[in-house]
Amino acid sequence: xxxxxxxxxxxxxxxxxxxxxxxxxxxQLRIKDTPEDIVRAAVIKAQALCRAQGAILVVNDYxxxxxxxxxxxxxxxxEDLDDSDIAAIRRAGLKLGxxxxxRAELDRALSFDPGYVALGPVYPTILKxxxxxxxxxxxxxxxxxxxxxxxxxxxxxxxxxxxxxxFEAGADIVAAVTDITLNDDPExxxxxxxxxxx
Ligand SMILES: Cc1ncc(COP(=O)(O)OP(=O)(O)O)c(N)n1
Ligand SMILES: Cc1nc(C(=O)O)sc1CCOP(=O)(O)O
Ligand SMILES: [Mg+2]
Numbered sequence: 039x040x041x042x043x044x045x046x047x048x049x050x051x052x053x054x055x056x057x058x059x060x061x062x063x064x065x066q067l068r069i070k071d072t073p074e075d076i077v078r079a080a081v082i083k084a085q086a087l088c089r090a091q092g093a094i095l096v097v098n099d100y101x102x103x104x105x106x107x108x109x110x111x112x113x114x115x116x117e118d119l120d121d122s123d124i125a126a127i128r129r130a131g132l133k134l135g136x137x138x139x140x141r142a143e144l145d146r147a148l149s150f151d152p153g154y155v156a157l158g159p160v161y162p163t164i165l166k167x168x169x170x171x172x173x174x175x176x177x178x179x180x181x182x183x184x185x186x187x188x189x190x191x192x193x194x195x196x197x198x199x200x201x202x203x204x205f206e207a208g209a210d211i212v213a214a215v216t217d218i219t220l221n222d223d224p225e226x227x228x229x230x231x232x233x234x235x236x
Contacts, residue, residue, distance in 0.1 A: 041094070042063040042064040043205070043211050043212065044062065044232060045064045046066070046215070047065070047066040047068050047215045048065065049067075049068055049069055050069070050080070051083040055087060056225065057225065058087055058091040060225060060228050061232050062228060062232070063092065063093045064093065065084075065088065065094070065096070066095075066098055067084045067097055068099070068215075069100075077103060078106070078107070081109065082107050085108065094110065095111065096112065097109050097111065097112050101123070101132070102123075110132060111132060111133050111153065112133075112134060113136070113156075114134060115137040116137060116138075116146065116147075119136070119150070124150060134152045135153055136156065137156050137158070138155055138157055139173070144181065144184060144185075154210075154211065155181065155185050156213065157173060157192060157193070157209075158170070159173060160174070160177070160192045160194045160195060160196060161196065163194045164195075178204060178207040182207075190210050190211070191213050192204040192209035196212050196213060197214065198217065201235060202234070212235065
């Protein structure tokens with residue numbers, strides 16, 4: 039399966055209600071610091087919205103909720119991997135997207151047979167505090183040479199204007215948060231993204 043090249047990430051299913059109808063076909067629900075029953079309800083809602091629009095939903099962090107809700111994809115970081123039941127995720131048939139930031143993390147990620155590998159932050163991000171400096175485009179090229187056919191996601195400070203460079207460097211997919219959510223016109227920005235990644 040070839041994954042769509044544009045991968046927006048949102049912290050509320052209401053973003054999906056607004057933006058999936060524009061043609062987004064791959065989306066992550068990334069909810070933090072929220073009671074689990076609210077996350078569960080949001081995942082169920084997001085899953086229904088994605089099914090209705092023919093979009094792929096990736097649930098961040100909450101692997102048990104993703105299993106319970108019948109989702110197809112989960113995204114886990116390296117710390118999340120320590121606390122996850124990978125066998126249960128596999129039994130439920132979910133595919134894994136995994137974060138990587140250095141070569142040791144990449145080697146570890148590859149040992150889980152991931153559905154995609156994310157590398158970040160390619161550029162500085164304002165979304166969250168990270169111990170990692172910006173990785174630069176060259177790192178995407180290096181990662182792609184190692185992972186071959188596994189889809190490579192570029193994340194961190196990505197924008198419509200930066201997407202072409204990431205693709206040229208080896209990314210298959212570009213993920214973005216604040217370039218959309220902090221834009222004065224999120225719908226217009228998503229239309230630009232869809233045009234730039236078509
Ligand atoms: C596509 C994508 N790449 C990286 C991340 C970050 O995951 P993680 O390191 O677990 O950090 P949190 O997002 O959980 O704060 C991601 N969510 N999606
Ligand atoms: C959630 C996340 N993970 C990253 C990583 O490098 O693993 S960078 C990032 C934030 C992405 O947000 P924005 O597009 O606003 O920079
Ligand atoms: Mg995580």
